[in-house]
Amino acid sequence: MALRRVLNVSVAQMGPVARSESRHKVVNRMIKLMEEAHQQGSSFVVFPELALTTFFPRWDYDDNDELESWFEVNMPNAYTNRLFECAVQLGCGFYLGYAELEEDSLGRKQFFNTSILVDTKGCIIGKYRKIHLPGTDEPVTGASHQHLEKKYFDVGNLGFPAFNFQGGVFGMCICNDRRWPEVWRVLGLQGVEVVALGYNTPMENRYGLSKLTDLSMFHNHLCMQAGAYQNGTWVLAAAKAGVEEGIHHIGGSCIISPTGEIVGICKSEDDEVITAECDLSEGDKIRETIFNFENHRQIKYYGSITSQTGALKPNN
Ligand code: CDV
Numbered sequence: 001m002a003l004r005r006v007l008n009v010s011v012a013q014m015g016p017v018a019r020s021e022s023r024h025k026v027v028n029r030m031i032k033l034m035e036e037a038h039q040q041g042s043s044f045v046v047f048p049e050l051a052l053t054t055f056f057p058r059w060d061y062d063d064n065d066e067l068e069s070w071f072e073v074n075m076p077n078a079y080t081n082r083l084f085e086c087a088v089q090l091g092c093g094f095y096l097g098y099a100e101l102e103e104d105s106l107g108r109k110q111f112f113n114t115s116i117l118v119d120t121k122g123c124i125i126g127k128y129r130k131i132h133l134p135g136t137d138e139p140v141t142g143a144s145h146q147h148l149e150k151k152y153f154d155v156g157n158l159g160f161p162a163f164n165f166q167g168g169v170f171g172m173c174i175c176n177d178r179r180w181p182e183v184w185r186v187l188g189l190q191g192v193e194v195v196a197l198g199y200n201t202p203m204e205n206r207y208g209l210s211k212l213t214d215l216s217m218f219h220n221h222l223c224m225q226a227g228a229y230q231n232g233t234w235v236l237a238a239a240k241a242g243v244e245e246g247i248h249h250i251g252g253s254c255i256i257s258p259t260g261e262i263v264g265i266c267k268s269e270d271d272e273v274i275t276a277e278c279d280l281s282e283g284d285k286i287r288e289t290i291f292n293f294e295n296h297r298q299i300k301y302y303g304s305i306t307s308q309t310g311a312l313k314p315n316n
Pocket residue numbers: 049134135147174175176177179199200201202
């Protein structure tokens with residue numbers, strides 16, 4: 001009989017982080033959430049995208065020092081050390097999203113929207129840098145709020161790696177990545193059993209498309225449930241939720257099983273932990289049958305996925 005590989009995992013949704021809130025205070029909140037996850041029997045917890053600060057790409061900065069103050073040059077560092085220590089003390093690994101500044105030996109700076117996987121020894125065992133950066137590289141006149149990720153971040157340069165972690169195969173992505181089926185399949189092709197991700201999703205559509213605003217929670221879950229089912233993987237998704245600096249962000253942080261069903265969901269728009277027991281082998285049934293990639297994928301017909309970006313209409 002196949003061995004059951006069961007892991008208790010948590011998603012730690014966070015309420016708003018004010019622009020003035022210090023990293024020290026934010027880390028205090030995160031430690032409280034990790035302790036709660038531990039009390040719920042968890043050995044892994046997922047925090048949101050850019051968890052340590054407010055969602056700073058909503059503002060346009062002229063001052064480089066101010067902009068760079070949102071980024072972490074080292075990880076762990078004086079502020080986040082306590083999180084790493086807590087992981088060891090509680091035997092609870094974590095996924096953390098943060099803004100990363102990397103400087104090469106020639107002093108050239110690169111800026112990434114990053115996530116890491118940290119194990120129960122407090123070691124970083126995996127890193128991902130966000131690839132699908134939404135928004136614009138210039139402020140949009142007349143928009144209800146800005147979303148300047150394309151201005152402040154470089155496109156991630158690590159691909160979509162998967163990692164052997166906590167007895168399973170783990171992948172990561174960040175926020176807007178979850179809307180792209182390509183991300184899920186590239187992870188699926190590495191046999192991921194768990195995909196961890198964080199998000200900051202404004203409720204209001206910047207372009208005034210109210211229909212899309214109404215559907216923001218539906219689309220949030222739709223893309224992740226599809227990604228889970230089509231690749232037979234667990235999905236652990238943590239939002240930064242609530243009204244942050246006047247912008248309302250959706251919550252709906254959740255745990256999705258490899259069948260695409262939501263098995264746990266946050267009810268509030270505040271700091272909140274949910275936990276579920278994940279059988280890491282549960283996706284095998286799907287990967288061995290309906291989505292048996294080896295048996296059913298027809299790669300000679302998928303070329304346009306990697307050879308073109310925009311849609312080309314037929315000219316007949
Ligand atoms: N942080 C994000 O990537 N947010 C996007 C919004 C801007 C659409 C998202 O996909 O949720």
